[in-house]
Amino acid sequence: MTLSTARMTSNSTYEHLLKLGHEPEAPLQERESYSTRERGVVYRLEHIDRECASFGIDGKIITEGYRCDKLLLIRCAQDKAGDKWAQVFIELKGSDIEHALKQLEASVSNPIFAHKTNIRRVGRIVTRGSIPGNKSNPKVAKAIEKLSKEYRCSVKILKSKQPDSFAHL
Numbered sequence: 001m002t003l004s005t006a007r008m009t010s011n012s013t014y015e016h017l018l019k020l021g022h023e024p025e026a027p028l029q030e031r032e033s034y035s036t037r038e039r040g041v042v043y044r045l046e047h048i049d050r051e052c053a054s055f056g057i058d059g060k061i062i063t064e065g066y067r068c069d070k071l072l073l074i075r076c077a078q079d080k081a082g083d084k085w086a087q088v089f090i091e092l093k094g095s096d097i098e099h100a101l102k103q104l105e106a107s108v109s110n111p112i113f114a115h116k117t118n119i120r121r122v123g124r125i126v127t128r129g130s131i132p133g134n135k136s137n138p139k140v141a142k143a144i145e146k147l148s149k150e151y152r153c154s155v156k157i158l159k160s161k162q163p164d165s166f167a168h169l
Contacts, residue, residue, distance in 0.1 A: 012083050013115040014053060014073050020112070022061050025070070028053040036070055041092040041160045043070075043126040048166045051075040057089075057107055066106035068123075074166070076119060086120035086169055087113065089153070095129030097157060101143035108151045122169050123147060123155040131157045 010016035014028065026034065030051050035044040052074040058067050072088040089107050093100040104123040107113065147153045158164060 010115070012073075012085055012117045013087065013113055014075075014085065016112070016115060017055055017061065022055055024053040025056050026052075026054040028073075028075075034072060036090065036092070038069060038092040039094070041094070041126050041128050043090050043092060043124060043158070043164070044161065045072065045088065045164045045166060048074060050166070061112065062107065062110060066103045067110075068100075068103045068107040071107070071113065083117050084119045085115075085117050087118050087122070088169065089121070089123045091123070091125045092160075093125055093127045093129075095127055097125060097127065097131075097137070098139055098143070100125040100127075101140065101147070101155070104153070104155065105143065105147055105151070108147065108153045120169060121151065121153045123153050124164060125155065125157045126160055126162075127157065128160045131159060 010019055028051055031048050033046045033048060034052060035042060052072055054070055054072045055061060057071055058069045068089050068091040070090040072090060074086040075083055076086050077084040089104055091100040091103050144155045147155050
């Protein structure tokens with residue numbers, strides 16, 4: 001099955017990834033919160049109260065080039081017209097925000113994650129280092145603006161263990 005054939009016959013990015021043989025790290029189920037960690041960096045999304053599932057991207061769905069760490073898919077609505085999903089692309093980083101933004105862009109722009117049922121797309125960079133102000137680093141500001149304009153993906157940089165809220169996606 002080709003990538004485009006699988007996407008056309010899938011009802012969502014979630015189903016598309018399953019059809020391609022990718023297993024979720026956290027299966028689809030209703031959750032109040034979600035957290036993931038890597039090398040001491042922790043991302044936590046609270047107040048979800050919806051069905052969600054997470055997939056490992058780095059080394060699993062994408063094995064070459066730039067790629068972020070995780071994709072959290074949240075089912076926002078279900079109706080006879082089809083499900084509506086939010087995508088949260090997560091990069092857990094030590095301190096290199098510019099590199100993290102390249103990883104986010106490569107993942108967000110990958111056609112494997114494109115589907116008409118995706119109604120919201122956000123990127124989360126979680127760092128144990130300091131969070132640079134966008135004005136102090138024009139490369140960071142430009143990359144965040146590009147993600148927003150070209151891919152309709154808003155980006156937020158968080159400190160490790162700083163809670164994120166579903167209402168603020």
